[in-house]
Amino acid sequence: MRQRPVRQRTCGNLPAELSSFVGRGAEFAEVGRLLEASRLVTVTGVGGVGKSRLALAAAREAAEAASGAVSGATSGPASETGDTAQERYCDGVWLAELSCVRDPALLELTLAESLGLTDHTTRPPRTVLTEHLAERRLLLVLDGFEQLVEETAELVRELLRRSPGLRVLAAGRRPLDLRGERTFPLAPPVPEEALELLAERAAAADPGFAVTGSNRPALVELCARLDGIPLALELAAGRLRALSPEQVLTRLEDRFALLTGSARGVLPRHRALRTAIGWSHELCTARERLLWARLSVFAGHFDLDAAEYVCAGPDLPVESVLDVLGELLAQSLLAREETAAGVRYRMLETVRVYGAGWLESLGDATRLRRRHRDWYTGLATWCELDWFGPRQQEVAALVEAELPNLRLALECCLEEPDELHLGQYLAGTLWFYWAGCGRLTEGRYWLDRMLEPGPAASEHVGSRLKALWVLGYVAALQGDAVASMSALYECRDGAARTGNAVAAAYAVHRLGCLALVSDDMPRAGELLGSALEQYREAGELNSNVLMCQVELAMALAFQGDLAGALSLCREVRDICEERGERWTKAYALYVLAYAALDAADTAGARLLLTECVTINHAFRDLVGLALAVELLALVTAAEDRPAEAAVLQGAAEPMWDGVGLQLFGSGYFNAPRLMCRERAGEVLGADRYAACARHGRSLSLDELVERALRMPEPVPAAPERLPRPRSGETGRAAGAVGRPDNRKPAGSPKGEPAG
Numbered sequence: 001m002r003q004r005p006v007r008q009r010t011c012g013n014l015p016a017e018l019s020s021f022v023g024r025g026a027e028f029a030e031v032g033r034l035l036e037a038s039r040l041v042t043v044t045g046v047g048g049v050g051k052s053r054l055a056l057a058a059a060r061e062a063a064e065a066a067s068g069a070v071s072g073a074t075s076g077p078a079s080e081t082g083d084t085a086q087e088r089y090c091d092g093v094w095l096a097e098l099s100c101v102r103d104p105a106l107l108e109l110t111l112a113e114s115l116g117l118t119d120h121t122t123r124p125p126r127t128v129l130t131e132h133l134a135e136r137r138l139l140l141v142l143d144g145f146e147q148l149v150e151e152t153a154e155l156v157r158e159l160l161r162r163s164p165g166l167r168v169l170a171a172g173r174r175p176l177d178l179r180g181e182r183t184f185p186l187a188p189p190v191p192e193e194a195l196e197l198l199a200e201r202a203a204a205a206d207p208g209f210a211v212t213g214s215n216r217p218a219l220v221e222l223c224a225r226l227d228g229i230p231l232a233l234e235l236a237a238g239r240l241r242a243l244s245p246e247q248v249l250t251r252l253e254d255r256f257a258l259l260t261g262s263a264r265g266v267l268p269r270h271r272a273l274r275t276a277i278g279w280s281h282e283l284c285t286a287r288e289r290l291l292w293a294r295l296s297v298f299a300g301h302f303d304l305d306a307a308e309y310v311c312a313g314p315d316l317p318v319e320s321v322l323d324v325l326g327e328l329l330a331q332s333l334l335a336r337e338e339t340a341a342g343v344r345y346r347m348l349e350t351v352r353v354y355g356a357g358w359l360e361s362l363g364d365a366t367r368l369r370r371r372h373r374d375w376y377t378g379l380a381t382w383c384e385l386d387w388f389g390p391r392q393q394e395v396a397a398l399v400e401a402e403l404p405n406l407r408l409a410l411e412c413c414l415e416e417p418d419e420l421h422l423g424q425y426l427a428g429t430l431w432f433y434w435a436g437c438g439r440l441t442e443g444r445y446w447l448d449r450m451l452e453p454g455p456a457a458s459e460h461v462g463s464r465l466k467a468l469w470v471l472g473y474v475a476a477l478q479g480d481a482v483a484s485m486s487a488l489y490e491c492r493d494g495a496a497r498t499g500n501a502v503a504a505a506y507a508v509h510r511l512g513c514l515a516l517v518s519d520d521m522p523r524a525g526e527l528l529g530s531a532l533e534q535y536r537e538a539g540e541l542n543s544n545v546l547m548c549q550v551e552l553a554m555a556l557a558f559q560g561d562l563a564g565a566l567s568l569c570r571e572v573r574d575i576c577e578e579r580g581e582r583w584t585k586a587y588a589l590y591v592l593a594y595a596a597l598d599a600a601d602t603a604g605a606r607l608l609l610t611e612c613v614t615i616n617h618a619f620r621d622l623v624g625l626a627l628a629v630e631l632l633a634l635v636t637a638a639e640d641r642p643a644e645a646a647v648l649q650g651a652a653e654p655m656w657d658g659v660g661l662q663l664f665g666s667g668y669f670n671a672p673r674l675m676c677r678e679r680a681g682e683v684l685g686a687d688r689y690a691a692c693a694r695h696g697r698s699l700s701l702d703e704l705v706e707r708a709l710r711m712p713e714p715v716p717a718a719p720e721r722l723p724r725p726r727s728g729e730t731g732r733a734a735g736a737v738g739r740p741d742n743r744k745p746a747g748s749p750k751g752e753p754a755g
Contacts, residue, residue, distance in 0.1 A: 023193030048231025099144025118438035137165030188228035201237035218245035232276030296355035390580025421460030428466035438620035505534035642680035650696025
């Protein structure tokens with residue numbers, strides 16, 4: 001059998017373990033064996049039995065085995081098909097958590113996001129997924145798919161059919177029922193492992209706890225009464241801080257008798273878990289039960305501020321929420337996690353569902369969902385304001401962490417026709433996340449849904465106008481000029497009718513942006529200049545306004561007015577540095593680097609572009625990153641490093657796959673790529689240029705950025721050198737970048753000094 005080459009690169013997104021994985025040695029080994037033999041393995045079992053923990057442990061083992069290709073460790077056993085772990089998972093092990101996904105339309109988007117895919121086009125997310133996975137070899141872990149089992153099964157079927165190198169490890173209460181699926185029904189741990197788990201978790205809650213000869217019989221009986229179900233044991237462990245094992249067992253016996261009489265037909269293991277959760281609920285104080293129920297309105301993680309706003313009330317004062325939340329943590333009903341967005345809390349799905357049922361029985365669910373929506377609408381508003389300042393990176397991380405809750409808030413706005421304007425406002429307010437953080441596809445989805453019902457009541461027209469210009473912006477970035485113009489013209493006309501000067505400025509601005517990417521530079525300059533004046537008259541100043549100024553500078557630069565472009569972008573850079581704004585600054589740096597290269601100042605251009613690349617990568621802005629890397633490749637060619645230029649040029653190509661047509665089909669934006677290909681190809685020859693570009697295409701995004709940020713190496717030997725321009729041909733080697741006719745304006749500046 002022909003041996004496949006092993007790719008020396010692995011990646012993934014598996015979270016770190018928050019607590020130790022106890023026992024389960026036989027189960028762990030069997031799941032690993034099934035993964036070697038089958039492309040689809042599903043771990044099934046009742047809630048709380050440990051399906052997710054086992055699946056993640058098996059996934060971590062697979063990731064460590066795959067990383068042996070990099071570390072030089074042994075490759076591990078071969079599968080029935082003859083490949084090793086390094087070959088099977090050379091493109092990484094990836095986790096997609098689906099428990100918070102309720103809308104089937106978001107299933108494919110969630111998978112794409114979990115795989116780190118950023119797509120700016122109008123292509124369906126399923127197409128993006130299948131194209132990405134087609135030639136990759138990886139393990140995809142799906143956790144918590146029960147609420148969308150049919151949709152998940154259909155998607156997995158297609159992905160496996162189209163992606164021969166894909167393997168899927170799923171964890172759920174039921175199998176996906178697909179051909180070739182191998183299921184592993186997970187039973188509770190054996191008595192010895194159950195006791196070990198109970199003892200470890202009890203010691204974590206109370207360091208003084210230990211298994212002794214006197215308490216061991218009660219602990220063994222407690223494990224038996226709870227059927228060894230890990231979640232039930234963890235809840236019981238939280239009670240051992242205050243009660244003896246004998247007291248816990250006695251109270252549990254009372255709860256069992258009550259439940260057995262009222263829940264006939266329930267399977268024993270389901271009854272054991274319901275007993276443990278219900279018993280934990282009964283032992284909570286009134287305020288603890290109330291907070292438990294109210295916290296069930298959150299999707300996924302939440303922070304203390306959100307909990308205090310949403311859950312507080314006359315019966316639960318805001319100043320008491322932290323203490324009550326601490327008690328729920330101590331009882332293992334909540335988990336505390338450190339994230340990029342700070343300390344956050346999470347309620348296990350089984351526990352959340354119990355609390356949601358209690359909230360419904362109290363008749364308070366609708367009110368709490370609205371408070372939840374109001375909090376996240378307010379959060380989005382503050383994030384929009386904070387985006388124009390030094391906290392942009394924190395804002396991006398916060399919105400990323402809150403995405404499940406923001407989705408829930410958007411869904412809430414769609415439930416009542418009278419509240420649709422709130423959804424239009426919220427979807428529009430998140431423009432900075434959709435456009436600035438690589439979330440165009442999801443932004444387009446929500447904006448289309450919010451605007452679908454048609455014009456709003458006159459008192460809420462401002463919310464609709466905002467959603468319209470944001471839709472026009474997002475569609476333009478996706479290359480969908482028809483949808484963009486339709487939304488922007490409607491916004492412009494509506495703004496004129498209602499006298500909304502700010503909405504009118506945004507509509508004109510985005511129409512100018514459309515003209516810019518369509519190569520109509522005179523019209524772009526006219527519209528962008530007009531929008532800038534309207535912004536100033538309305539007193540508007542934010543990242544959008546500065547971006548308008550940068551786009552106007554681009555239009556001027558492409559028409560040969562580099563002096564005007566430099567003046568505009570220097571002003572933008574100064575304002576951004578004063579405010580701490582980075583996203584728009586990156587685009588200003590791109591134009592300044594463009595001017596520096598035109599003046600043959602390659603060192604200055606490189607310094608500007610390395611900062612530009614760093615910022616765009618941090619914000620997952622593929623458009624800005626691809627533009628910067630393409631221009632950096634041309635700078636590299638001008639530095640007499642054609643092989644490295646070809647590598648960078650090749651690395652930019654996959655990014656454009658996610659953006660759509662390369663540089664929107666623009667001759668102006670396309671010029672650096674074409675000039676780099678011509679110049680580097682002249683020196684390297686077609687075959688070597690193609691080989692270097694292929695190597696670039698194989699780089700991951702992180703590897704590309706790391707390579708792009710390297711400072712130039714010493715000038716190579718003569719055969720590698722690009723021909724130096726003859727007198728008067730500066731435009732051929734470094735100047736006149738982006739002007740199709742290569743005209744160099746008289747008196748153009750000598751470049752932008754770095755810094």
